[in-house]
Amino acid sequence: MNFFGVVYLATSKSKKLLQSVQNGLTIIKLFTKDKPLWGITEISRELNLPKSSVSRIVADLVDEGYLEKSVRQYRLGLSLLCLAGVxxxxxxxxxxxxxxxxxxxxxxxxxxxxxxxxxxxxxxxxxxxxxxxxxxxxxxxxxxxxxxxxxxxxxxxxxxxxxxxxxxxxxxxxxxxxxxxxxxxxxxxxxxxxxxxxxxxxxxxxxxxxxxxxxxxxxxxxxxxxxxxxxxxxxxxxxxxxxxxxxxxxxxxxxxxxxxxxxxxxxxx
Missing domain, CATH: 3.30.450.40 (GAF domain)
Structure with a gap:
């Protein structure tokens, strides 16, 4: 692969990573006092995102403690509470x-x-x-x-x-x-x-x-x-x-x- 191909791949990966971060923050913003629980299908429909993408991002957020699984739905995790405390x-x-x-x-x-x-x-x-x-x-x-x-x-x-x-x-x-x-x-x-x-x-x-x-x-x-x-x-x-x-x-x-x-x-x- 030539130099321009490497640059293109690196740029493409950076854009995908940035998009994932943005989508992750958008997902977190869905959780409110009035609606503290969300399911994968609900999030997908609300944000018009593919269920596969939502599932992957939510899994990452759970791993980092920003979301917690509650039966088939999710709620905000304790990591956000730590950030709020800071x-x-x-x-x-x-x-x-x-x-x-x-x-x-x-x-x-x-x-x-x-x-x-x-x-x-x-x-x-x-x-x-x-x-x-x-x-x-x-x-x-x-x-x-x-x-x-x-x-x-x-x-x-x-x-x-x-x-x-x-x-x-x-x-x-x-x-x-x-x-x-x-x-x-x-x-x-x-x-x-x-x-x-x-x-x-x-x-x-x-x-x-x-x-x-x-x-x-x-x-x-x-x-x-x-x-x-x-x-x-x-x-x-x-x-x-x-x-x-x-x-x-x-x-x-x-x-x-x-x-x-x-x-x-x-x-x-």
């Missing part, structure tokens, strides 16, 4: 963090973020700009390597060791001049960060930029997000760093309390 948590963090984050930026005069950890990267859920922002190219939804950010480090410091090792084993991206190059040194730094309760990065993600982060906990005491602030080195002296640490830590604690965390009840392990 979304609800993220929405709750966003809702409870807006006011404290705005107050933080007003007090310190630097841009601040709320981030979550997804695999080996952090994702910004919320961002509040200061009056004189630095060009950091950060925005809501953007991701960065966890090991190159203060928010990523503070969250990794509170992960189970196997999770931390898994992230580190994927590599240490070299972003700024002070990016970590040695896994053992990084693990030692994470232990130090956990003991201190905050993380400081200088020239790690961007040159001439300082970022500081503190952990946000949920009602169980688990670290689920981080609040961080970043600014240029010329504005953030060593003495100001400790002022920022205090303010950022206070903000993280305030958000944690809004999420139901009671410090006197939980002991971090």
């Amino acid at each position: 979304l609800t948590t993220h929405l709750e963090i966003h809702r409870e963090a807006v006011e404290p984050l705005n107050l933080l930026v007003n007090r310190i005069g630097e841009t601040a973020h709320i981030s979550i950890l997804e695999d080996d990267r952090i994702i910004y859920l919320l961002k509040t700009e200061c009056k004189h922002p630095v060009r950091l190219l950060s925005y809501i939804g953007k991701d960065n390597p966890a090991v190159c950010t203060s928010s990523g480090l503070i969250m990794l410091a509170h992960q189970p060791m196997e999770k931390t090792i898994e992230v580190i084993s994927k590599g240490l991206p070299q972003m700024g001049p002070n990016s970590f190059t040695n896994q053992e040194e990084l693990l030692q730094e994470l232990q130090y960060i956990k003991e201190k309760g905050f993380a400081i990065c200088i020239d790690v993600l961007h040159i001439d930029v300082v970022s500081i982060a503190a952990p946000i906990r949920d009602y169980t005491g688990k670290v689920i997000a981080a609040v961080s602030a970043a600014g240029p080195r010329q504005r953030i002296s060593e003495s100001k760093m400790m002022e920022l640490v205090l303010e950022i830590t206070k903000t993280a604690e305030a958000i944690s309390k809004r999420l139901g965390y009671l410090e006197s009840v939980f002991i971090d392990i």
